[in-house]
Amino acid sequence: MLTYTDYSELLGKDFAKHTALPIPSYTDYQVSERMLEDYIDIFRGINTRGNENFEMPYPHPFFDENGNPLLKDKPCIKYIMIGEARPEPNPPIWKNFTPLAGDEANTFFYNIQHVKNTAYLSAPQTVWGCPNFRPCPTDKIKTLLCLASKGVLLLDLFPFAVSYSTEFREHLRDCLVVEFFWDSATNPYSVVNRIKEIRSLLCKEVQLAFVAPPLISHYLAEGINLSGWPTFGCNHRQGLNTFNPEFDNIRGKFYSGIPLGSEIIGINGNYYPLPTAKNRTHCIQVPIYACCCYDGSGQRPHELFIRNAFGLPSNQNQI
Secondary structure (H helix, E strand, O other), X not given: OOOHHHHHHHHHHHOHHXXXXXXXXXXXXXXXHHHHXXXXXXXXXXXXXXXXXXOOOOOXXXXXXXXXXXXXXXXXXXXXXXXXXXXXXXXXXXXXXXXXXXXXXXXXXXXXXXXXXXXXXXXXXXXOOOOOOOOOHHHHHHHHHHHHHOOEEEEEOOOXXXXXXXXXXXXXXXXXXXXXXXXXXXXXXXXXXXXXXXXXXXXXXXXXXXXXXXXXXXXXXXXXXXXXXXXXXXXXXXXXXXXXXXXXXEEOOEEOOOOOOOEEEXXXXXXEEOOEOOOOOOEOOEEOXXXXXXXXXOOOEXXXXXXXXXXXXXXXXXX
């Protein structure tokens, strides 16, 4: 977890001077990062709460009152999805579930009280065949426990919950901030340093995929594929997506205008039939790089592209 000094320096250097939004709360960052650590505790097999100098909104959700893990068999981390950042918080809308209230206006992946569903949770849940997420904290706990049992981890690239507009993302790309948060040894929040911290929790083979919006995901994929950016001992699906029948019309960050009936050629003998686009005349848009998972809206990951990036079967029952 970043110290207040580290948080402030990273924020002032690369973020605050480029956005007119209020500086995001350090306490909110601490609480959210502790929620991520709660999830990582599933892989540790121990409850590491206890030394926080801030108040958490609920007890550790993945251990019982006696300190025993709710997941019997300790898993290892096998699939790492790289996102962008926590969403900006909305004013909460509380609903009285039992035994814990749920906030229906917010969507942080690791906050069990954030029960508004988005594709960042529902797409992985579909891919790995986890219980259908319904809007209450108890159900979200079950979904997160199931994802952990499959070895799934979501890591965000940036620690700041601010508005990431296209213009702002372009600044972060052009000023090499994205690369600084990817593999800089001097950045305590860089992905390389954070993966080092959990190295003992990784499976023998770990795979990376990118679920951030297109500009950030495409830039990272391009750096890895064309410039040899490191992946810290993790594997990723190399190269561009290919199709049956052949198709190569690239527009922006996508293949667009794909004929109906087309499918993505995966690995491990997998083929992924493409759904129809909203206009009903073509298939949905597909990311250029095979390790990218954002959908054509550019706002969320798509479960089909997650399967494609990780080389998983089209039927989750086969996983």
